Amino acid sequence: MKRRYDNSDSIGPAQSKQRFNSHDGEPESTNNYARKVADHYSARSNKTLKEREASPIIHLKKLNNWIKSVLIQLFAYRGDSVLDLACGKGGDLIKWDKAKIGYYVGVDIAEGSIEDCRTRFNGEADQNAYRKKFTFPARLLCGDCFEVRLDKVLQDDAPFDICSCQFALHYSWSTEARARRALENISALLRPGGTFIGTIPDSNVIIKKLRQAKELKFGNNVYWISFDEENAQKKFRSQRPFGIKYTFHLEDAVDCPEWIVPFDVFKSMAEEYGLELVFVKNSHEFVNEYLKRPEFAELMHRLGALGDGSQDQSTLSKDEWEAAYLYLSFVLRKRAQPQSHQTTANRAKRGQMHIARDDIINIDQ
């Protein structure tokens, strides 16, 4: 990994319309939490296909892959320039390839994950041994994309046609500053009319389940969520929408602190950054709606999230379906500015078809 960037000054709207009471933790503990999350994901090694299939939540993982594939097929176009925030091990690279994108930039805080993403992109990971090469050039960056000013780091790569942040944006809601930095970064890097797609925990579902639970903990055989004693009242004030922490455990996948993202606050804050809601759907609604389309039903069958109906009789369990209900997917669009002359013509000038370890850019200060 190489190079570091200056990360000073603030971007985004000069005067934010909304103001919230601060509930934000000390910067020190915020950094500690970000490190904890990074270490958790870094430690999760790449699995072989056989190990993956043996996962107790294999059908849930396939269902989530189906949801991401549908989002990408609906909103990505041939030749698009893509920014994948919190790209992890590059689990979506094949989906982007199928959409015939023109350029890809992936950013993740977990060194281990970005390294796995690199080998996967190069076709060096075990499960990709016989896979043809990806057809688009790419760059990979390692660092905290909810802390660092990405408009500076990626000024020669921007603007992007589409930004994706899958199963990760909630890690930015530990403080207002981080949540705003995430939205500032996305807004600054998208072209006018560009699309932001994401999947995050559904705060309404989580808070409803918390209130129905006898204690501060609830879940089933595949997941549990636990809130701290400070939330014993189970009341959340709308003036303090940041830093509402819980611990999330998902069997064979996640075990770390996460933060509630009240979607109504997220939606109005996104509007401050020129990002307008196209749709938001809980995963259950998403599945029910898009499964009606033959091309997506066929994809679901191929991925086998609901079982393949023939030799393999296994299917998504009731507990996995309940865990799926914890998430929602959204699509936002960057407001078009009639005067803007931004173009994506510069894309790909910095991407590579093979990424060496030393090509990964470290963006943390």
Ligand SMILES: C[S@@+](CC[C@H](N)C(=O)[O-])C[C@H]1O[C@@H](n2cnc3c(N)ncnc32)[C@H](O)[C@@H]1O
């Ligand atoms: C559940 S994984 C999802 C990975 C990928 N988006 C996917 O859908 O397969 C969450 C990812 O968010 C990353 N992440 C968490 N906080 C981050 C931050 N502050 N900056 C960049 N990446 C972050 C983690 O390292 C992890 O790879």
